[in-house]
Amino acid sequence: MNLTWRMTGLTLLAAFSLSGCGSNDFSDLQQFMDDVRARPAGKIEALPRFEPYEAFTYSAASLRSPFQPPIKIDLSQRQKGSQDIKPDENRVKQFLEGFNIESFQMVGTISNAEGMQALISGAGSVHRVRIGDYLGRNHGRVTGIEENRVDVVEIVPDGEGGWLERPRTLSLAERG
Numbered sequence: 001m002n003l004t005w006r007m008t009g010l011t012l013l014a015a016f017s018l019s020g021c022g023s024n025d026f027s028d029l030q031q032f033m034d035d036v037r038a039r040p041a042g043k044i045e046a047l048p049r050f051e052p053y054e055a056f057t058y059s060a061a062s063l064r065s066p067f068q069p070p071i072k073i074d075l076s077q078r079q080k081g082s083q084d085i086k087p088d089e090n091r092v093k094q095f096l097e098g099f100n101i102e103s104f105q106m107v108g109t110i111s112n113a114e115g116m117q118a119l120i121s122g123a124g125s126v127h128r129v130r131i132g133d134y135l136g137r138n139h140g141r142v143t144g145i146e147e148n149r150v151d152v153v154e155i156v157p158d159g160e161g162g163w164l165e166r167p168r169t170l171s172l173a174e175r176g
Contacts, residue, residue: 087139101136
């Protein structure tokens with residue numbers, strides 16, 4: 001019975017202490033809200049203007065690594081150009097001559113009654129080339145086609161008024 005009296009006492013004590021929470025007097029809260037509304041509206045600063053991110057393209061990949069020693073070039077052994085070799089400026093340019101030869105990649109070959117043709121990827125699609133066709137900006141002419149490579153001879157200026165023939169090879173791209 002002693003436990004019952006204690007529980008009753010605790011219940012009455014809790015009821016009396018919570019009876020003070022039932023007040024409906026919000027005048028102080030209403031006064032605070034009226035004060036806040038009466039204040040002048042503040043100005044919000046405009047967001048700072050950020051420049052859009054520009055991606056960096058590393059364009060020196062084909063140059064010598066700065067961590068390798070420079071190669072010494074003996075200018076006395078330099079190949080001199082010839083006045084006999086020169087590009088034919090009067091011929092009609094082919095479509096693939098408008099692009100750098102570095103942008104092309106051999107992707108296959110086709111053989112038919114006309115002979116072997118190489119499939120060259122570049123300039124937005126795949127193109128067929130045969131021996132005698134031109135490609136690249138340096139008057140490159142296809143001189144040979146094999147199963148895994150295309151041989152091209154470019155005619156480039158030697159810097160002293162002559163022209164040099166420079167052989168290039170487009171190898172078959174390996175599938176990875």
